[in-house]
Structures are given as C-alpha cells and as structure tokens.
Amino acid sequence: MSTNNPLFDLSGRNAIVTGAGRGLGAEMAKGLAAAGADVVVAARTPGGIARTAAAINAAGGTAHAIACDATERSEVEHLIAETVERFGSLDIMVVNHGLGPAKDLLEVTDEDLDAVIGVNLNSAYVCAQLAGKQMIEQGKGGAIVITSSSASKIACWGYSYYGASKGGVDQLVRQLAQEWAPHSIRVNAINPGYTDNEMAGTSDVHDTPEVAEFIDRFIPFGRRGRAEEMAGPVVFMVSDAASYMTGQCLFIDGGYSAV
Template identity: 40%
Template sequence: MAGLSGRSALITGAAKGIGFACAQALGGAGVCVLLADVDAPALAAAERQLRDAGVQAATAVCDVGDKAQVEAAVAAAVKAFGSLDLAVCNAGIVRGADFLEMSEEDFDCVIRVNLKGVFLTGQAAARQMVAQGRGGAIVTMSSVNGIKAIPTIAGYNASKGGVDNLTRCMALSLAPHNIRVNAVGPGSILTDVLAAVVSDKAAMGRVLSRTPMLRVAEPIEVGNVVKFLLSDDASYITGQVLYVDGGRMALNYTVPVPEQE
C-alpha cells in the first residue's frame, strides 16, 4: 500500500493476537515495527518470528496504563528507527462478571488498559509526530462491543465506547498537524481470548448465529485493515470507526447455522 515502506510504527499489545497480526501486516509492507507488550517472553518470541521473516523489528516491555512506560516505548521506537510515523493503540484486556457482581478493581483495570492506555499511547505518539513536523497516522482498536452490549463485560463495553469517541476527539485535534486517527472495530476474531470463550460447538454456534458470513476471522484480516488505514491509500479518512465483523453490525436477527461435525 502507498507510503508505508520505510516508515516506523509503534504497536501496543503486539506480542500476539491482533497486535502481532498488525506487526506482520505492516512489516510485510516494509514498515519498521516496535512491538510493545507487558508479556516479555511472548514479546521476544514475536520479535524473533518477525526478524526471521525479514521484518525490521524491536521491542519494549510496556504497561500502557503507565505514562512513563508509554513514553519510553515511543522513545525506544525513535532510537531504533530514527522517527515514529505510525501508531497502533491495540493493547486491551477483558474481565467478565455479572454487572451486579463486577468488582471496582476489575472495572478500573479494564478502563486503565483499554481506554487510558489508548489516551496515553495516542498522546505520546502524536507529540512525537508533531515534533517531527511531517504528519502521521494512528489507529486505535475499538470493537463491535463499543456499540453492542454484553451484560457480563460492562467494563469492556464502556472502554470501547470510550475509545470510539476518544478517536474522534484525537482526529479533530490532530488534523491541523496532518495526523489522521481512525479506529478499527473487530467482531469475532480467532484469538486466544475467543478460543477460551468458544470452547465447544454450541458456543461456536452462538457466535456464528450473529455473524452473517458464518465464520470467525483470522487476526491478519484485522491487521490488513489497520495497514490500509495507516497507508496513504486512506489519506482522506480520519475520525472513523471501521468494523471488521463479518456483517455483525448490520444484523438485526440471527442467522441459521449449519450443523457442525
């Protein structure tokens, strides 16, 4: 895609899942990637895999809810690659419980990572881009659950709804600096989180019944959309949420699911 080769990117939550898929997609397009994550062993393994594939990659252990660690990750990207042109605010967690039983600690933890982490990462990355004076692009990771509601993950739903509007605020604030900001809202993606929830055929059937395309997506299918939004091919797109959901957001009913063997 246009304008990606030779640029540098910071990706949070990049050790596995969607974040790692974003690194694969961007790295394959010639972007130098700084992977940030709290999981140091997984981070090292992800870096090795990318380097084996010919991607220029570096890492930083980073808790996105900690401003100093986020700023250190941005500095690490600049030190490794000379600049920071792109950012993917992907790090996220989920804590589940009935609304009446959800603890304040779990709610706060989810908001800290999923919403405050996007704020801190987006702000630190944007400040670096403004200082460089040549613009840039940022993608935040939302979810269909920013609009749809699941009562057992109220903190997650609230955080992703916040990400949607934070993305719009960032886009408006940063437009004068030629920095575009958009969000991607995944539906059901084949990650470790989904695998833990969809543990049998009945559970998968419930997921597919709300997905018109009757399948879950691979993480790289989200990574490729992120790559598009960060590229110059999306040069007039900012302040948007693009859903990668197999048609789920358009659905007002359930679809029949074929019997699975």
C-alpha cells in the same frame, strides 16, 4: 501488475504496535512490516514480543521488541523515546493492548471496572497522547490506530464495562481526529468482532458451545475472524490509501454489527 502498490507501501515509516506479543497485535505488526514499515513490537511480557520480532526479522522485515507496561506513562514515554532513537521517528502508532473479561454487570466490582477502564481506555489515551505529541514535534504528520471492538457499538452479554471502555475509545478517536487534523495526524479505530484469538482473560467465556452457536446465528459470515484478517485493515488505515479518512471506526466483524 506488481504486488507493490505504492498506495499501501509503508517503506520508510516507523511503527509501534502495543499488545503485539500475540494474537491480533502480532499479526498487525507482521502486516505492517510486510508492507515495508520498521516496527517496534511492545507488550508487558518479553516472551511474546521476542517471538513476534523474530518472526518479522526472519521474514525479511525489520522489528525490535521493547517490553512496556502501557498503563505506566513513564514506560510509554520510554517506549516512544527508544523507538525514535533506534529508528529516527515515529510515524505510525497502533494502540492495540487490552483486556477482555466478561461478567454480569451486577457483579462487576470497582477493581474489575478500574482494571478494564484503566487498561482499555486510560492507557490507550496515554499511548495516543504521547504518540501524537511526538508526531506533532516531528512535524510531518502520522497515523494512529486504536483497536476498539464491535462491543463499542452493540451490546454483548457480560461486556458492560468492556463495552464502556471501547465506546470511550471510539469517541476518543473522533476527538483526537479533530484536534490533530491540523497536524496531518489521522486517528482511526479498528473494531474487531469475534476472532479466533481471544485476548487476555476471555478464553473461558468464548470457547463454549453456546458461543459457537451464537456466532453461527448472529454473524453473517458464520465464523470468527482470523487474527491475520486484522493486518489488511491496519495497513490500509495507516497508509496513504486512507489519506482522507480520519475519526472513523472500521468494523472487521464478518457483518456482526450490521445485523
């Protein structure tokens, strides 16, 4: 048995991962590259994506970093155009950037709401929309994965607006799956639960003894997920191994949403 299983092989495919400067996105990008894809790593700040790209290239993969503010449609257009120019096509889009602040819902301001819905839902919509448009023009199908959250399904304290944005992502995935199935574009979500690597704006909420106790009590696996544990699910979802899966939300949460 070789370790090269063609079902999961992404050789010859070109991917973009947003929010790939660190954390889950960086590990997803590394996983896709290890499975053979050429990967554009994107994020607002250049430092993180340069490190992610360097790590992939040092490991023998192919990666290129493009700084992009995913909340600006013109910048996402540029990201996709540059990817296609450099690699020839866009086959895999992983929309992973996001914000995760938490606040008592009675104290959430319009600005808080606009920021989270704007980044987690609206800009995810635009990234998926533009990627889908490119894939439809290419005419050879594709795979889109949007990073959602277990908070799309179950309530977590302080996550009223974050949960709303991710609930929207789950439904967006179902909608796009339906609209783009005739173009052989599969659209799915992955829904991480508590992970080691918290996203922008969450560390003060998550690194407390109360949260550690909560995780011990409410997550069957009794621990947070590791960022690397997102790589396998993403590779699976975008590969031919998932050829009959679309419109699905894959929970990677140690059983959190099952209990």
